[in-house]
Amino acid sequence: MTRNPAVRRLADWSPGDLRDLAAEYGTPLYVQDLDRVRENYERVAAAFPDARIHYAVKANAGRAVLRALREAGAGAECASAGEVYRALDAGFEPSEIHYTAVNPPARDLDYVLDAAPDATFVVGARDTVDRLAERGFAGRLAVRVHPGVGAGHSEAVATGADAKFGVPHDEAAAVIGDAVDRGFDVVGVHAHVGSGMLTDDDVAAHREVVERLAAVARNAPADLEFVDAGGGFGVPYRPDEEPLDLGSVADATRTALADVDADLVLEPGRYFVADAGVLLTEVNTVKPTDGATLAGVDAGMTTLLRPALYGAHHEVRSLAPDAADRDTDAVDVVGPICESTDVLAEDRRLPAPERGDLLAVGNAGAYGVEMSFQYNSRQRPAVVALDGGEDSLARERDGFDSLTAPER
Numbered sequence: 001m002t003r004n005p006a007v008r009r010l011a012d013w014s015p016g017d018l019r020d021l022a023a024e025y026g027t028p029l030y031v032q033d034l035d036r037v038r039e040n041y042e043r044v045a046a047a048f049p050d051a052r053i054h055y056a057v058k059a060n061a062g063r064a065v066l067r068a069l070r071e072a073g074a075g076a077e078c079a080s081a082g083e084v085y086r087a088l089d090a091g092f093e094p095s096e097i098h099y100t101a102v103n104p105p106a107r108d109l110d111y112v113l114d115a116a117p118d119a120t121f122v123v124g125a126r127d128t129v130d131r132l133a134e135r136g137f138a139g140r141l142a143v144r145v146h147p148g149v150g151a152g153h154s155e156a157v158a159t160g161a162d163a164k165f166g167v168p169h170d171e172a173a174a175v176i177g178d179a180v181d182r183g184f185d186v187v188g189v190h191a192h193v194g195s196g197m198l199t200d201d202d203v204a205a206h207r208e209v210v211e212r213l214a215a216v217a218r219n220a221p222a223d224l225e226f227v228d229a230g231g232g233f234g235v236p237y238r239p240d241e242e243p244l245d246l247g248s249v250a251d252a253t254r255t256a257l258a259d260v261d262a263d264l265v266l267e268p269g270r271y272f273v274a275d276a277g278v279l280l281t282e283v284n285t286v287k288p289t290d291g292a293t294l295a296g297v298d299a300g301m302t303t304l305l306r307p308a309l310y311g312a313h314h315e316v317r318s319l320a321p322d323a324a325d326r327d328t329d330a331v332d333v334v335g336p337i338c339e340s341t342d343v344l345a346e347d348r349r350l351p352a353p354e355r356g357d358l359l360a361v362g363n364a365g366a367y368g369v370e371m372s373f374q375y376n377s378r379q380r381p382a383v384v385a386l387d388g389g390e391d392s393l394a395r396e397r398d399g400f401d402s403l404t405a406p407e408r
């Protein structure tokens with residue numbers, strides 16, 4: 001394989017190694033390859049040599065991932081107090097943290113002000129500025145702008161077009177001016193197109209977002225240190241999708257910011273971790289139907305929510321040692337949850353499944369374990385980290401006790 005290829009497909013993982021990991025750690029199991037995380041980071045850093053890169057922690061907040069990216073040179077972009085807690089735990093300095101608060105609960109504001117007062121608070125509403133002022137804070141502030149243009153892998157994540165996020169771009173200058181007058185150190189402006197930009201059209205939408213941001217930056221009544229052009233760098237989930245052309249994202253970003261005198265900040269999440277992760281799951285039930293054969297597996301929507309939530313596509317591969325010798329079949333991969341939407345993959349051509357087979361689900365490193373939950377009293381899965389070819393348990397599988405421990 002070439003050094004640091006732009007995309008790692010599911011077929012590039014060694015079936016034997018994955019079978020060994022499943023045998024040692026059990027299933028369902030997330031496998032996260034930290035070497036690949038570092039490669040992905042280096043590729044972005046090379047495409048944007050002058051940018052400050054903050055990792056969007058929400059994509060995968062595992063301690064091993066956070067440490068690897070901090071050591072590679074990233075800062076942290078945190079969407080909640082809990083993410084700030086985890087970033088601090090992983091060794092990020094408060095000054096390396098951007099806290100992008102969306103309608104932050106009071107408890108979140110109080111925690112971050114106490115634990116990381118030197119963080120940069122990225123606010124998307126006047127009310128958040130007021131609430132910070134009420135708490136006596138007048139530190140580093142950036143204003144998130146609602147650009148009114150979005151793009152992403154599905155409409156649900158075309159965040160730039162969703163008014164929940166950010167101050168309308170034609171009101172941003174006034175919000176910045178008010179904050180300066182009240183003594184805040186207004187250091188930046190921010191916008192984010194959405195999640196999963198991949199095509200030329202998506203990159204064009206990103207460029208439009210950054211152009212609107214540049215217009216705000218040029219007129220801002222403050223001496224801005226940075227312009228944060230967000231994240232959203234997509235990865236191919238389907239075999240026929242091409243990898244994101246990072247060069248064209250860099251050109252679009254640079255052109256849009258040509259006459260803005262401030263550092264560029266970026267905050268990708270998915271791009272660093274998605275293809276560095278796979279989910280391993282075991283077939284426990286095979287059921288022929290009039291349509292596809294159902295392969296019942298031990299991972300479901302509570303393990304990997306994306307297919308049920310967005311109709312997201314994840315590649316699935318049979319790791320059965322004799323997979324190549326089997327006839328193929330149309331297969332639906334379904335989980336153990338009492339919901340009809342508990343389908344990980346629909347109508348795939350796969351080697352005819354058998355009980356005990358191991359399946360690998362690709363691109364599971366982003367928004368996988370992070371969005372797992374305990375509905376049906378399922379236990380969240382274990383995570384194993386690969387680092388320099390060595391595997392180690394990064395997160396224990398939830399025990400049954402995790403279900404009742406918080407109860408009083």
Ligand SMILES: Cc1ncc(COP(=O)(O)O)c(C=O)c1O
Binds near residue numbers: 056192195
């Ligand atoms: C403000 C902000 N920044 C960055 C990201 C990261 O997005 P992605 O993982 O698509 O790069 C998100 C997505 O949640 C976001 O809302």
Ligand SMILES: N[C@H](CCC[C@H](N)C(=O)O)C(=O)O
Binds near residue numbers: 159193195232366
């Ligand atoms: N909040 C993100 C979208 C997250 C999408 C992610 N949860 C996924 O699984 O694709 C955004 O504003 O762009």
